[in-house]
Amino acid sequence: MKRLLLVLGAVLLAACSKKEPPPEPIRPVLSIKVQALDEQNLGRFAGSIQARYESNIGFRVPGRIASRNVDVGAEVEKGALLATLDPTDQQNQLRSAQGDLARVQAQLINAQANARRQQELFDRGVGAQAQLDIAQTDLKTTQASLDQARAAVDQAKDQLDYVQLRTDHKAIVTAWNAEAGQVVTAGQQVVTLAQPDIKEAVIDLPDTLVDQLPADVVFQVAAELDPRITTTAIVREIEPQAQSATRTRRARLSLTDTPPGLRLGTAIGVTLSSAIKPRVELPVSVLQEVDGKLRIWVVDPQTHTVSPRDVSLISRTDSIVVLTDSVKSGERVVSAGVNSLKPGQKVKIDEDSPQ
Structure with missing residues (x-):
């Protein structure tokens, strides 16, 4: 009986000595939420x-700028006056051309009268053919001179019109390259116009x-x-x-x-x-190398446990790694302490971790 009691005591003592293993501690970790990139900056x-479309325009005649009518930034319509030159020279040229025209017109009247007189004398038989020919030649020459004088007047009028610089389309003035009082040559760039x-x-x-x-x-x-x-x-x-x-x-x-x-x-x-x-940029600290393979630790948001996942590397620097789309946007991966984790281990996400 005594021996039986000793045996039972030993059994009870052995049963009491078997304790449940303590639960594995929850490990706090730093983590980062993945954001996949589909564009490269x-x-x-x-x-x-x-x-x-921009145009640089200038006067078609030389002269001194008398006025500037618009400023930079002004919106102008087609035909708007931008600037003018001192018209004195062009006005003098026009008056000179008009005087030449008046003189030639007077000469034409005399040539016409002389040609009629010589024709009448020749018709009555008292005039020489040579005199008639000379009179008719003078008339034709004077007529040609009249045409030339009229053209000169038209040209002088055009030159006078050219002292006004106008737009040929709706535009915005973007730059002036000459000021009032400045002498410019024909064709010199004066103003820049932009079509809006x-x-x-x-x-x-x-x-x-x-x-x-x-x-x-x-x-x-x-x-x-x-x-x-x-x-x-x-x-x-x-x-x-x-x-x-x-x-x-x-x-x-x-x-x-x-x-x-x-x-x-x-x-x-x-x-x-x-x-x-699609690719992912993460800090280099997320990588763990095991048997020549690279992997990361992904946090399960439901169970708060971690599991390893093999990844493929696109590029790597001292601080950043670029991975393929083996990890998706929204997933959370451990960003520090990856070498001390075990599959299925419970973790606590640090409050400072990026969300």
Whole structure:
């Protein structure tokens, strides 16, 4: 009996010594929510809204500018007066040409009278043929001189009209290159006019970037003072050679549409982006290498446990890794302490983790 009691005691003692293993502690971790990228940002550049069509015009005659009738920024209609020259020289030329015309007209009257007189004498048989021929020749010569004098008067009138610089289309004045009192030559650039109907974005791009632009590049255009005013644009033309001082090439972009806020001269910011296959950028600390394979730890939002997932690497720097779409937007991955995790381990997301 005693022996039986000893055996039962030993059994009870052994049963009491078997304790349940303590639960594995919940491990606090840093994590980050994944946001997949489907566009590649190629940079942001400053530019302005300009007219596609501009014209530099000047006077068709030389002279001293007497007045400037409009300022930069003014909207002018077709035929509007922009500036005038001192018309003194042209007025004198017109008066001189009109005087020559009057003189030739008087000469023509005498030549006509002389030709009639010589014809009458010849018809009565008392005039010589030679005298009649001379009179008729003088009449034709005077008639030709009259035509020349009339042309000279018309030309002088045109020259007088040319002292007024007028627009030949609706436009906006964007620049003046001469001031009142300045003497200009015929054809010298005086004012720049822009046609406001068609606008485009103008930016300077680095020469090295231009050669790398994909065919499907998209330009996002936004006003600098009001970023809510936006539109998109495509390349219309790019200068074939870079500027020697800045090593940039000017690009002109056709706007998809033109919001009212994008007026001529508006300062803009242009962002370049290109569609790419979905990819993910994460801090390099999310990676764990096991047996030559790369993996990350994904947090299950329902059970708050982690599980490993193999990933493929696109590129890597000292701080950033770019992964394929093996991890989706919205998933949360552990961003620190990956080497001490186990599959199925419960974790607590740190409150400072990005949401």
